[in-house]
Each structure stands twice: as C-alpha cells, then as structure tokens.
Amino acid sequence: MSQKYRGVLIGVTGIGAGRPSRTSGIPVYDKMGGSHASAYHQHPDTELVAICDLREDALQKTKEIWSDVWPDLRVYTDYREMLEKEKPDLVSVATSDHFHADMTVAAAEGGAKGILCEKPIATKLEDADRMIAAAEKNNVPLSIDHTRRWDPSYLKARELIQSGEIGSLRTIVSEMFSQRAMLFRNGTHLIDLIVFFAGSSPEWLFAELEPGFEHFTEYKGDGGKNPATDPYASAYIHFENDVRAFYNSYKLDHAGSKNSLTCDGGRIEITDHNLELITTKSHYEWSTSNVRVENYRATHQLGGLYEIIDVIENGGELISSGREARKTVQIMLGILKSHHAGNVRVNL
Ligand SMILES: NC(=O)c1ccc[n+]([C@@H]2O[C@H](COP(=O)([O-])OP(=O)(O)OC[C@H]3O[C@@H](n4cnc5c(N)ncnc54)[C@H](O)[C@@H]3O)[C@@H](O)[C@H]2O)c1
Numbered sequence: 001m002s003q004k005y006r007g008v009l010i011g012v013t014g015i016g017a018g019r020p021s022r023t024s025g026i027p028v029y030d031k032m033g034g035s036h037a038s039a040y041h042q043h044p045d046t047e048l049v050a051i052c053d054l055r056e057d058a059l060q061k062t063k064e065i066w067s068d069v070w071p072d073l074r075v076y077t078d079y080r081e082m083l084e085k086e087k088p089d090l091v092s093v094a095t096s097d098h099f100h101a102d103m104t105v106a107a108a109e110g111g112a113k114g115i116l117c118e119k120p121i122a123t124k125l126e127d128a129d130r131m132i133a134a135a136e137k138n139n140v141p142l143s144i145d146h147t148r149r150w151d152p153s154y155l156k157a158r159e160l161i162q163s164g165e166i167g168s169l170r171t172i173v174s175e176m177f178s179q180r181a182m183l184f185r186n187g188t189h190l191i192d193l194i195v196f197f198a199g200s201s202p203e204w205l206f207a208e209l210e211p212g213f214e215h216f217t218e219y220k221g222d223g224g225k226n227p228a229t230d231p232y233a234s235a236y237i238h239f240e241n242d243v244r245a246f247y248n249s250y251k252l253d254h255a256g257s258k259n260s261l262t263c264d265g266g267r268i269e270i271t272d273h274n275l276e277l278i279t280t281k282s283h284y285e286w287s288t289s290n291v292r293v294e295n296y297r298a299t300h301q302l303g304g305l306y307e308i309i310d311v312i313e314n315g316g317e318l319i320s321s322g323r324e325a326r327k328t329v330q331i332m333l334g335i336l337k338s339h340h341a342g343n344v345r346v347n348l
Contacts, residue, residue, distance in 0.1 A: 002047065003046055005089040005090050007048050007090035008091055010094065011099075012094075014035060016037065016092065017035060018034060019038060020034045020038055033301045033302040036092040037051075037066060039304070039305045040092075042298075043302060043306065048066070051074075052075070054077055060075075074086070083107060083110040083112075087110075088112060090116070090308065091104075091107035097123050098123045098222065104131045108134035113141075116145060119192065120329050121144045121329060122329060128329050131322055132322040141311040142322040143307065144320050148192070151272075152299065153270060153291075160268060161199075165265075166265040166266035166268075169243055170244065171243070171245065172245040173248070173259070175190075176256075177255065177257070178255035179252070179253065180255075181232045182229075182230035183332060184224070184230050187232075188328055190259075194245045194259075195324060198241070198243040201239065201240045202237050202239055202327055202330060202331050202334070202348050205238065205334050206345050207338040208343050209335070214340075218336070232250050234248045235335050237331060257271060275290065275291045277291050334348050
C-alpha cells in the first residue's frame, strides 16, 4: 500500500542510504534513525520511492540493501529528471556540502512539500540565501540535519535555559577533540549547538585556525573524508543578545566533545552522553544533579522527518530551519576570514 508521503533521496552514501543493523531481534526495537532512508523506513507515513546518485554501483548497492522494504525502488543519475518524473512529497538532500543548494532550490520549486537537507546548509551564504528564499517562497519547510537538535538531552538543556529557572544564559564553552575535529565537517554540529543554545544571531567573532592552513581561505565543500584537508579552529563568538561563546577544537587521538552553559544561577554541563545541572549557594557549596531526560518518539533524521511532517500538517516553525543553519555557515566563514586577516574581529 502506498504511504501518505512519497520521498526521494539524492546521494546514497551512509548518511543518506545506510541501513542500521538489527540489534534486538524485535522489529519495534530497531536502532533509531542513522540515515535518511532509515528514517523513511521507520516513519509510519513515509516511503522511499526513488534514489539518485552519479554512481551506478552505489545505486545498485542501495537498491539491494533495501530490496525487502522497497522492492520497486527506482534509480536515477539525474536528480532533475527524478524530481520531474516522481513528483515527490519529500526530498532528502545528502550530497556533498557544495551541491546542496541547486538540489534544494529545484526541490522547493518543483512542488515538494518538505525538504530534509544535510548539514552544513551550504558552503556560501549566497547559496544558503537562495535555498531559504526558494523554500519560503514556495512555503516548503526546509530542515537542515544538524542532528543534535532532535536529541532529547540537548532539547532538555535548552528547555532548562529557556525556563529561566537558572537565570539568564551568559556564556557557552563548546569543545571538540579527535582526529576528526575538522571545522567544516564536524565543527558544524558543535557551532550549530552554540547557535541553538544562544538563541540569537552571531554579531562578531575572532578566531585562529590550525597551523599550516594559510592556504585554506575558502571551503570548497568536498572535504570531510581526510582530516588533513579541513582545519581545527578556536573562536570567540559574540551574539546579539550578549551571550559570549567559545568554540575550541583540536585534533587529538582521544575523542570527545563537551559543552558548558553558564547562567546567572547555575551551570549545565552537557555531552552526547550526559546532562548535569550544577547550582551553587556560595563559593564553597554546590550541588550537582544528573538530569533525567524523558524518552522521545524519535531522534536523528527520523526526528527531523516527524517534525517536517508535523509542520506540513499543522504549521509552525522548524527547530533546525534553513535560517538557523545559515548562522552556522556565517560563523564558519567568519572564522576563516578572521584567521587570514591576522586573527582580527570580524563583524558578521
Ligand atoms: N548529519 C550528520 O551527522 C552527517 C554525517 C555524515 C555526513 N553528513 C553530511 O552529509 C552529506 C554527504 O556526506 P558524504 O560524505 O556522504 O558526501 P559525499 O561527498 O561522499 O557525497 C555523497 C554522494 O552524493 C553523490 N552525488 C554528488 N553529486 C551528485 C549529483 N549531482 N547527483 C546525485 N548524486 C550526487 C556522490 O556520488 C556520493 O555518492 C554532506 O553534506 C555531509 O556534511 C552529515
């Protein structure tokens, strides 16, 4: 039986088309999300009807791994032809960063009802702007897969801040360490979290890149595979609401990331694995509590898909909109500019 929302996917590497292995043996307890295709599989009202990639071998492999779910999955090497012939309700864009713009604009103008596009939204602000404009003009929710925005712990931390219970947010310190601590590939996620918590627009910044990246004046978008092609960075970012943020990353053999959110009346320490609230009565008295997070129906790309469909059906704002994602590109490009101008202040 055909589902209510017919989706197509452009770009069939792991994040686009991967299929999580079954761990529990019980169908309803499969691992959540993990890829766009997996989200279409798990959402009760969606199906994937076609996929597109330039690589025939990758298309055939994807068709094969999903053959028990979608035996009639159609394949294309030209995304415009796929959009024209399939007239999909939902479009997933999971190609390299510098290709997102044309595909998203074509989907928005071609009649799609919703778009889930990979992060970062684009490599240039002009590209982000035309994606946002096409989506808004055609009234199409455009959601960007900054995946942690659908993570219960990060949502809970933001809820705590917005509740005012621990006073106003003053500073954010976000750090990421690993050999893949690359600004454009992985840093996007952390910088997006800074934007998410700050709840404002970045105003100015100054920054320093990894040594040896004097040639790296422009991000071309084809990075992500090799850490040697994408630098680590440190930056101070000032937001319009006076929140002060520090982004820091370094390529190290041990991996991890962490965020400290300091408010007038307490501090939140949050990682991908833990959420702690620290409140103090005086210099010598403090209490630390692990915050319990309620279970959510969906996270990752599945969370994104649920949200797009909810916005299509009921209206409202997306938590990971194109406009929010644009701020992250603004910051990353500002970091490059500041470094090359001698680590100076850059107004955004
Ligand atoms: N949200 C996350 O956690 C997460 C994780 C990994 C990657 N990503 C993002 O996902 C995107 C894809 O990453 P990747 O490393 O798989 O990229 P990639 O460069 O390997 O490209 C993905 C696929 O797009 C295909 N492609 C390129 N141009 C095309 C075209 N014109 N038409 C059809 N297909 C085309 C390529 O053949 C390739 O198979 C990037 O934007 C990346 O930043 C996000």
